[in-house]
Amino acid sequence: MPNARSICFALFLCIATSAFGADATFTITGSVVDSMSGAVLPARIYIKSEEGKWFFVKSASPSGSALEMRKTVSPTSLEMHTTISAHPFIAQLPPGHYVISAERGKEYIPAHETIVVSNAPVAVKLKLKRWIDMAALGWYSGDTHSHRPLTEMTNVLLAEDVNLGFPMTQWVTATEASPLKANKASGNIPAGEVSTVDPTHLLYPLNTEYEIFTTAGKSHTLGAILVIGHKTPFDFGVPPVTPVAEKAHREGALIDLEKHSWPWSIAMVPVLNVDLFELSNNHVWNTEFGFPQWTLPAAGKYMNLQIDEKGFTEWGWIDFGFQTYYALLNCGFRLRPTAGTAAGVHPVPFGFGRVYVQPSGVFNYENWMKGLNAGRSFVTTGPILFIRANGVEVGTTNGPVSKVRITGIVQGLAAIEQVEVIVNGKIAKTITPPAAIESGIYKSKLDITVPIDGTSWVAVRAFEKNNGRKNRFAHTSPIYFDDPKKPLHPSREEIDYLIGRVKEEIVRNQNILMPEALQEYKSALSKYEAIGKTD
DSSP states (O other): OOOOOHHHHHHHHHHHHHOOTOOOOEEEEEEEETTOOOOOOOOOEEEEEESEEEEEEEEEHHHOOOOOEEEEEEEEEEEEEEOOOOOOOEEEEEEEEEEEHHHHHHHHOEEEEEEEEESSSSEEEEEEEEOOGGGGOEEEEEEEEEOOOGGGGHOOOOOOOEEEEEEEEEEETTTOTTTSSSOOOSOOOOOOOOOOEEETTOOOOEEEEEEEEEEETTTEEEEEEEEEOOSSSOOOSSSSSSSHHHHHHHTOOOOEETTTTTHHHHHHHHEEEEEEEEEEOOOOHHHHHHHHOOOOOOSSSGGGEEETTTTEOOOHHHHHHHHHHHHHTTTTTTOOOEEEOBBBBBBOOOTTTEOOOOOSSSSSHHHHHHHHTOEEEEEEEEEEEEEETTTOOTEEEEEEEEEEEEEEEEESSSOOEEEEETTTTEEEEEOOOOOOOEETTTEEEEEEEEEEEEEEEEEEEEEEOOOOOOSSSEOOHHHHOOTTTTTOOOOOOOOOOOOOHHHHHHHHTTSOOOOHHHHHHHHHHHHHHHHHTTT
């Protein structure tokens, strides 16, 4: 039976429709402000009606900007928002009830208001409260994979409070295609020079993605790699890929594996001396996971991944990436973790997954890149995770020890479901830490000791309580403890999996790739087989 509120509102809708017409809309005005200072903030805004329809705002200032994102993979996998600059906004809405929300990255508590739109003016002030200031603590965030046009990057960088962005301004999807001459990215190719938005928000505009779906003129997927931070444009295609690595590293750039399950990914690691591994990649979203079948056959049986009738669960996909990363670390490939959303392609906000880096010195582009390359970092889609191991920072290499004491703090906007200490790819200890709630923030101190034997790496990961979905996590870079007398080897299952992936690609590409490209795969196979012989 309808309640009095719904009856009254239904009568209002009838009156409004009669008086103003079925297509009548009304203007709402608003702003997003800092709850302490009252300063207007850039932010991401959602407006959703009681009926489930999405609406979008515009800037109320001629000097402001408002960029809509309308991305849908399925009815439950979608992203509908507007990122606005630090200016007031307006929206045209038909009569009805709405929830309007504002978010800004990971360091502010989201704000929500329920409004009723009628023939009376509506003004909204959404107050964002900063719960942590990572820059003040010496940590600066980055998203190393974006497909937003360069002209949009200032808007999203500030709205999402990402300190350093890397748009893919060179992008090709076919073999032998030159990113300089056959570029799929919009706009002119920029110079390889840092762009300063403000003292804590920077943009590096020259970055390249080789994402190969067409080989020798036919549909035949190889995979993707990213090059971030190069100085001059790339003017040659792939494969072979070795020239990409040589040019990238000559120019101080880093090579990002992008996703672990592309056909060629495992072969790329020893061939290219890959630098970065995306622990949060562009299939990890704020909305429901949308690609359960993608690269499902590439999963290792030994991994015992969470798979249901649709394919990968969200946790199954993330765990697939984690376990692949761990296998590569155990082989001695000390890739540093990063995060990339490919915002602009998928239904995900820029910076939803981000890497926080502790620069070597003051915050600037060069120091941030040095910190990223050194592994002074953690990846997050939600919680903030600070740890030390035996008193040393993440990313460091140390001498032999027999036990490691993990100390630190995990904190965030939601309770922590569990914290796991990873030693050489295995969960060495799991705890559910007691949380102190301070001003609505969950904060847990960590003090965990685990034994190790011989050369080992140790990392920590934490998961928020999120209705059984594992997309809100943080994961630190490894800390290494080297013992020359007891080197680290991968398990038999791990090395056999890596060897098998490369062998499959050699067979699949035998009559497709040119000999020098196939030789790269064979070189990778030889390196893995050599590692396997020491097991």
